[in-house]
Structures are given as structure tokens and as C-alpha cells.
Amino acid sequence: MKSYYFDHAATTPIHPDVIAAMIATMQQGPGNASSIHRFGRNAKHSLNQSRDKISSMLGCKPNEFTFTSGGTESDNLAIIGAARAQALKGRKHLITSAIEHHAVIHSMEWLANNEGFDLTIISVDQQGYVNMAELQDALSEQTALVSIIHGNNEVGTIQPIEQIGELVHQVGALFHVDAVQTLGCVTYSLQQLPVDLMSFSSHKINGPQGIGGLYIATGTPIEALQQGGTQERKRRAGTENLAGIVGFATALDICVNKREKWQPFVTNLRNRWVELLQQELEKYPIIVNSDLDHGLSHIVNISFVGVDTESMLMNLDMAGIAVSSGSACTSGSLERSHVLKAMGLSTDRLNSAVRFSFGMGNTIEEIEEAATIVASIVKRIHS
Incomplete structure (x- = not known):
């Protein structure tokens, strides 16, 4: 796999x-x-x-x-x-x-x-x-x-x-x-x-x-x-x-010597990722929790409304996709992100948030492959 x-x-x-x-x-x-x-x-x-x-x-x-x-x-x-x-x-x-x-x-x-x-x-x-x-x-x-x-x-x-x-x-x-x-x-x-x-x-x-x-x-x-x-x-x-x-x-x-070329590339990876998920899941509620215009170029937090974060992480891991919720797992129960709570996100967004972050080794080709896998998981959980 x-x-x-x-x-x-x-x-x-x-x-x-x-x-x-x-x-x-x-x-x-x-x-x-x-x-x-x-x-x-x-x-x-x-x-x-x-x-x-x-x-x-x-x-x-x-x-x-x-x-x-x-x-x-x-x-x-x-x-x-x-x-x-x-x-x-x-x-x-x-x-x-x-x-x-x-x-x-x-x-x-x-x-x-x-x-x-x-x-x-x-x-x-x-x-x-x-x-x-x-x-x-x-x-x-x-x-x-x-x-x-x-x-x-x-x-x-x-x-x-x-x-x-x-x-x-x-x-x-x-x-x-x-x-x-x-x-x-x-x-x-x-x-x-x-x-x-x-x-x-x-x-x-x-x-x-x-x-x-x-x-x-x-x-x-x-x-x-x-x-x-x-x-x-x-x-x-x-x-x-x-x-x-x-x-x-x-x-x-x-990092410093490659920053001028690397930052536009990783920004493109992140933006392409969001674009692909929005296209693949246009009939499903997904919300971007990050400021794409002024935030860090390699991080995006997305809520797949209606899909519990813990269930999403488990399914992604089984599909070979390593991501994070930004939360800590304590005594077997998922502790929801204090960051997203402080931002005042609604319960449905808070409980379905996943963080994706990109860097060295990632390519546009694998972004496109993985987006299809993520979309299929979301659709399957909804159904």
C-alpha cells in the first residue's frame, strides 16, 4: 500500500x-x-x-x-x-x-x-x-x-x-x-x-x-x-x-537558500489540496478553518462536517494517509482541540476537524491521488 x-x-x-x-x-x-x-x-x-x-x-x-x-x-x-x-x-x-x-x-x-x-x-x-x-x-x-x-x-x-x-x-x-x-x-x-x-x-x-x-x-x-x-x-x-x-x-x-522557490511550491500544494477536496466533495459540507491568504503556506485545517474526527483519522491511517487532528488522545478518548474551541467554532466543525500539513517529499501527483482517497472515505462514512 x-x-x-x-x-x-x-x-x-x-x-x-x-x-x-x-x-x-x-x-x-x-x-x-x-x-x-x-x-x-x-x-x-x-x-x-x-x-x-x-x-x-x-x-x-x-x-x-x-x-x-x-x-x-x-x-x-x-x-x-x-x-x-x-x-x-x-x-x-x-x-x-x-x-x-x-x-x-x-x-x-x-x-x-x-x-x-x-x-x-x-x-x-x-x-x-x-x-x-x-x-x-x-x-x-x-x-x-x-x-x-x-x-x-x-x-x-x-x-x-x-x-x-x-x-x-x-x-x-x-x-x-x-x-x-x-x-x-x-x-x-x-x-x-x-x-x-x-x-x-x-x-x-x-x-x-x-x-x-x-x-x-x-x-x-x-x-x-x-x-x-x-x-x-x-x-x-x-x-x-x-x-x-x-x-x-x-x-x-x-531552508533559507531554497525558500524563494519552495514557499510558492508548498503553497500550491496546499491550495491544490483544498481545491481538489472541494471539487470531489461539492455535495458534502466541508469548511476550511485556516486563513489561506495570510496563514502559513504548509498548513490547512478542514472540517468534514458530519464525519467524526476520530473515525476520519482511523480510516485515513488504514488508507496509508498520515494526518493529524491537532488534538491529544488521552485515556482512549479524543480531547477536542483547545485551539479550535478558542476560535469559537461550532460543535459540528470542532468535532470533524482534520489538519493537513505539507513539505519535503510531497508532490502534486500524490496530492491528486490522495484527494480522491480522502473523498471516497468521506462519502463512505456519510453513506
Whole structure:
């Protein structure tokens, strides 16, 4: 049976050139970047070279980029570390939106429940855009940190972080952005953005899992969460994942160099997918929950009204099509998406939503093949 992988927002296949770079790094011999002998110096050189490459492509200074184990750790370090530093100045108010990744929401809730912070959660509209008036009203001289996702991982909505950052800085608060989904899709010049902290992850851009990064603008107060050595400018103790770091830098380099050609291609894949499903299922109610004109080019969330999400996912999997609901399966029962709930979608749309996300390896030909399969499944379930 042929397989179709349309879940790139969850994780992406590793690019062959990334694999080659990682293998070469692992074969160069043992080396801890903290050691002073030749092997350690070689490892340190690879580490610095990768950091220089990544920071150059992101438009920041090398000493402003900290390597982590991925997006979740980056979010945790940014939020908990910055919030604790701000609390020392008497600021204990946090703000986030209702459609954040759980790594952000749960970190904020943990601080509120365990360290006495006040938490405000801002609402969004039906396309997932943050309520700017509500955000402005919530900001005060007590606000320590605001964290807003850049590109939403379930529906692809891209927030106006420049506008948000300017509002946040007017009250002297720090601004953190979860940019895990927009890395490789959006051109960054971090030193030109009103952002203090920004989180990234390698495995969303055809790099390895288990490696990510956090941009910490010069002068941003932050407390380390891990205790140990002095690695990463004392911000993140522990021996660096050298092969992963080299893989991350290689993957980002490929993304940046191919972005101009790749983005129009993946946009065409997504738009063609929607077009084919609408044609195949013109007699059936399907609703696009994503902003196709302004959202991320590789993500589309679609409700097949009348077809339960869980049933749809099972049938698609049996047909060889890998997709996601954007929801978590807990104790055998499907927990409906907090993102779609926050967007105020009706129950029938909420209970029938499926996320499709495209990337390396996908082609127009397989999009056309898979659309026919999806349509046949929807028709069969309806009948």
C-alpha cells in the first residue's frame, strides 16, 4: 500500500544532506566542546561554526542564541526563566493567548499555580487572530512577560508580532514568541523585531529531533532552569548535542537558500489540496478553518462536517494517509482541540476537524491521488 505523509507540522523527514552532515560529525572522533585538548577544540569549532551560521540567518548575534533540546525546552526556559527574573523586579503578571502550544500554556499555568503569578489569557477571533484591544487593556506596569505564538501549529494563523511587541514594550514588559512553526517559512531579522525571546525547533525544518534554540536578546533578564556546567553562557547546563546542532544548522541553511522557490511550491500544494477536496466533495459540507491568504503556506485545517474526527483519522491511517487532528488522545478518548474551541467554532466543525500539513517529499501527483482517497472515505462514512 502506498503511503502519504501529510503531517509535516508534527515533524518532518530529515533532509539527506542533514543526515550526511550529522554522520560526518559523529565520525570525526570523540569530542566534548568543553574540553581543552585537540578533540575538544575540534568539537568547539563545529559548535561555534553552527551557532554563527544559525545566528547569521536569523539576524542576531551568536551570543544571543542558546541551544536547547527543542521547542518545548525553549518555551519553558523563556517563560519560566524570564518570569522569575522579572519577579525580582516586582512584576508578576503574565499574558498569553488561548491558542498557544501546550508548552507555553502549561508553563504559564504552572507559574500561576505554584509561584504566585497572575495570568491573563487573551481571546482570539474565528480565524485565530489575537484580540488586540483585549491585549492592550490587559497590559500594565505589573506585566512581566507576554508570550504569543507566531504561526499556529493547528490552523496556520500568523500573528502580527511586530505590532504586539511594540505594545508590550510600551509598558516595559518582555515579549516571547514561539516561532517553531514559522522557522524556515518566514524571513527573520531578529535585531529589527520588538522581540526579547524567540523559540525554535530543528525537526520542523527537515532537521533532527531533540535539538532547538532560544533567541535571548542582549540585556534580557533570564534565570537558568538547569544547574550544572557553564555551557551556553550559563543559560543551559549540559554537554551540547553536537551532531544535532550541526544538523540543525545544515537544515536551516537549506531552508533559507531554497525558500524563494519552495514557499510558492508548498503553497500550491496546499491550495491544490483544498481545491481538489472541494471539487470531489461539492455535495458534502466541508469548511476550511485556516486563513489561506495570510496563514502559513504548509498548513490547512478542514472540517468534514458530519464525519467524526476520530473515525476520519482511523480510516485515513488504514488508507496509508498520515494526518493529524491537532488534538491529544488521552485515556482512549479524543480531547477536542483547545485551539479550535478558542476560535469559537461550532460543535459540528470542532468535532470533524482534520489538519493537513505539507513539505519535503510531497508532490502534486500524490496530492491528486490522495484527494480522491480522502473523498471516497468521506462519502463512505456519510453513506
